[in-house]
Amino acid sequence: MARVLLIDDNAEIRETTAIRLQIGGHHVITAASPQEAMDVADEHPHFDVAVLDLHLPKVAGDELLDLLRAHRTTADLPVVFYSANAPHATSVHGLSLADTRLTKGRPLNNLLSTINCLSH
Template identity: 35%
Template sequence: MAKVLVVEDDVDIRGLVETRLRRHGHRVVSVGSGEEALTAIAEKGTPDVAVLDVLMPGMDGLQLLRTIRLDPASAGMQAVFLSGRIQESDIEAGRALGATYLTKPLVLSALVNAVDAAADATPAVAAATW
């Protein structure tokens, strides 16, 4: 299955997402901030898919994805946004980055389907430490 990076500042949501993705066979690394995500990628390599909270203190998910994709090795990484923001402008901002945009409250089956679809849409990225 896919190598998935989960970036969510809410500990409970992060735990739910990580548990559900692991149950579906994905290899998961989860962190609580954009800065921690950049460190994880530097240490472990680029994941196949990133699940990103949009609203986080410091670096938000949209900014994080833009930053990750500046590296040519990560430019094609797939992403799924999670957000409590349901304004059309927010959804369009996520989709403009080529990401799936899911709203909270989270439907875990929809998230798993979105991660599976994103993983199928990209070739596997070499990252031995995942």
């Protein structure tokens, strides 16, 4: 079981993803904004992985990654970018974002598999 920080501004996607990850055995704490994510990271500092929406209002997912990397409790936290609006892979900071293996087929199952790999 992984402790997952899930950040997505879309309530429906956030709730659906959180439920699926919880069914998969993970403990999920959600945030709707970058500021809320940073507050949650302060309150619950021991996450195994963060799942970030690539398209957040005001602060894009890659900018949030910079904030997480600069924060003492999340500096080394593995990050998965997961976006409903990314039809193809994008590269930011040398990471593969919205990888087609995550967005094609059964994306929530693929996300669950990725989290399982990162948290072991």
